[in-house]
Amino acid sequence: MTSPAPPSSCVFCQIVHSVGARTSSLALTSLEPDVYVFLATRSHIAILDHQPLVSSLSHILLIPRTHAVRLSDVPxxxxxxxxxxxxxxxxxxxxxxxxxxxxxxxxNGPAAGQLVPHVHFHIVARPSTYLAAAAAPAPSGSVTAAAAAPATLRDRTRYSSTIFARGERTDLDPSCAEQSSKILRQYLDEHLPLWLRPKL
Structure with a gap:
């Protein structure tokens, strides 16, 4: 199935258009408040999610430049x-x-939880502290440092609700996304293979 022409209202198409052909990660900057682009390749861009999952250290969105609604539609x-x-x-x-x-x-699709009708991938960093926090507390009420994976259905449910919980992050200050974006941009500028960079 071929994807329809990108709608002018597609927020990811707007971001892709704003990035244009810029290829040097270090030349990328914030396009507008809350949009931090840190990677531009010939076929994809990567940004920080403006509403990261509550338990994530870093929540990245990888977006194909070509508009496609589902993965099966990607050229x-x-x-x-x-x-x-x-x-x-x-x-x-x-x-x-x-x-x-x-x-x-x-x-892929609204029934699968897709909110923006443009293919994108979430890459979410998970600190081990959230595994420990979701495990059963020690008798003293403190969380054991060496917690194993949640074993019971109740523990697994509590863990899933912790790592996939959405909501406003209260632990981030306004400069956090900018700093994370800068760190990722510098790393990727050093490690992105030349064959992935767009030809000017």
Whole structure:
């Protein structure tokens, strides 16, 4: 199925258009308040999510430049870049934010939880402290530092609601996204392979 022409109201198409052909990550800046672009390749851009998940250290959105509503609609010529970019972004959040664990999530259609009708991937850094916080508390009421993965259904439910909870972040100050974007931009400018960079 071929994707329809991008609607003028598509927020991700607007961001892609604003980025244009800029290729040097270090030349990228905030396009407007709450839109922090830190990666531009020939086929994709990456931004920080303006409403990151509550338990995430860093929540990245990877967006194909070509408008497509579902992953099955993405043109074949963009797919060879997708795997290497996702892998690179996974390494970037681990190295930049000192975590080992992260999610890669991609939703297709409203019933699957897709809010913006333009294909995008969520790459979410997960600090191990959230696993410990979701585990059963020690008898003293404190959380055990060496908590194992939640074992009971109740523990797993509590853990899932913790890591996937949406809501306004209260632990971030206005400069946090700007600083995170700068850190990621510098990392990716050093590590992005030349073959992924757009030809000018």
């Amino acid at each position: 074949d010529y963009e797919l060879p870049d997708l795997g290497p970019i996702l892998k690179l972004l996974g390494r970037a959040i681990c190295d930049c934010f000192a975590v080992d664990d992260y999610n890669v999530v991609q939703n």
